Amino acid sequence: MAKYLNQKPVLVAVDCIIFGYDGEQLKLLVIKRAIEPVKDKWSLMGGFIGDEENLDGAAKRILLELTGLHDVYLEQLHAYGRPDRDPIERTISVVYFSLIDINKYSKQINDQFHAEWFKLAEVPELIFDHNEMVQAAMDKIRYQAALHPILFELLPKKFTIPQLQSLYEQVYDTPIDNRNFIRKITASGLLIKQTEKDKSNSRRGAFYFKLDKNKHKAQFQSFLNFIPKSTK
């Protein structure tokens, strides 16, 4: 096979930023890095791209390795390439972020990587530029979630509206009026009310809802405006 002359190849890694929501707290999944340098420091889950793999494929593989999950929300965030970002060897990192149902995960948790969930406010120092990547992912999620129903990806099959609202409140770090929130959410038509209630948080209980997956897909690209504009 012909080659481009005089070009210096570099390593290409794919790193995955994995968010989960346990019904109370938005969390980030990180691992203890298994290889030198900075072995045993906290790190995003990542890996080098395989010979016959495209970028999305590598991200899916890495996510599967760590969580056992297929078919989860995964989106390319950004490519990072500072020459010195990895002190060992020039490495470009293409970063993905993923939103998963933390309950699905915990059934298949894999201790091999010494993975741990951290509350977003308590994420430890990560290797290289990984903290910067997490920050960028949160910014992007805030951007996306204001217009598209991506946060549903974090919820279990059945969830309550207070859970959903609390998730939005955490992502935007702002209190949301529950009457207006419920009105918007129900107006979107994305939810299907169940007959059962979740009684774990109150005596009265909160109705469970399921996501209408068809409507979710159909409306994914439309702009929905879930977040109140600050009235200043």
Add this chain to the structure above:
Amino acid sequence: MAKYLNQKPVLVAVDCIIFGYDGEQLKLLVIKRAIEPVKDKWSLMGGFIGDEENLDGAAKRILLELTGLHDVYLEQLHAYGRPDRDPIERTISVVYFSLIDINKYSKQINDQFHAEWFKLAEVPELIFDHNEMVQAAMDKIRYQAALHPILFELLPKKFTIPQLQSLYEQVYDTPIDNRNFIRKITASGLLIKQTEKDKSNSRRGAFYFKLDKNKHKAQFQSFLNFIPKSTK
């Protein structure tokens, strides 16, 4: 320097999608590829990343080489990495798009690359996955421009409101009511009316405006809603 073992490095290229607006038509700048394979086919301007360069730096360099322009709007779009996307050698491409004032460019046009502007509707077949990249860039611009004042980057220092409106109409391929458009634009406070008129398009003439750069920066992150929501 220590190295990661058993990892196969690959080439990393940066490609630039360059948009310009001549006051009438939104256009894309492409070049005739100078090297084999597919020499002399139309291609995005690109290059391999340098040893001491980060990705943004490489994009700026490539843009400067082709246009002679510094300090233009430049944003990372996406990384592409299909194993077979470049038939010669495995190459990951990190793609940027850029919005420039086509008039500034033409003063410094550089024939060395056999560059040519194409109307968006008439972009020829490009090499590899470059057409797909251009499509993705247009999608992203539509997304961004609905909320942020990025399209001003395409205009000369002085421009008229009909020019601006026509640009929006092209980007969204839809007619826009001029009364509502003017109201929104003036309400944004981004424009400073000049005393001169552009008489090239009508006997009456259209007032020139300048962009208020401070307000433009300040409001860049806020959501502005320039595009009418389809009333369906």
Add this chain to the structure above:
DNA sequence: GCAAAAGTGTTGTCAATACACCCATGC
């Protein structure tokens, strides 16, 4: 005086916010 583009106002509708009380239930 007329052609050709620029510019200007009003109205109705809908969506968003602000805001406070009753409901259901387990103890």
Add this chain to the structure above:
DNA sequence: GCATGGGTGTATTGACAACACTTTTGC
């Protein structure tokens, strides 16, 4: 019966879209 979180309704405001005519001026 009371404490706890869940759920509900209304009034006001502001933003948006729809819509058609007058203005300017070079020829």
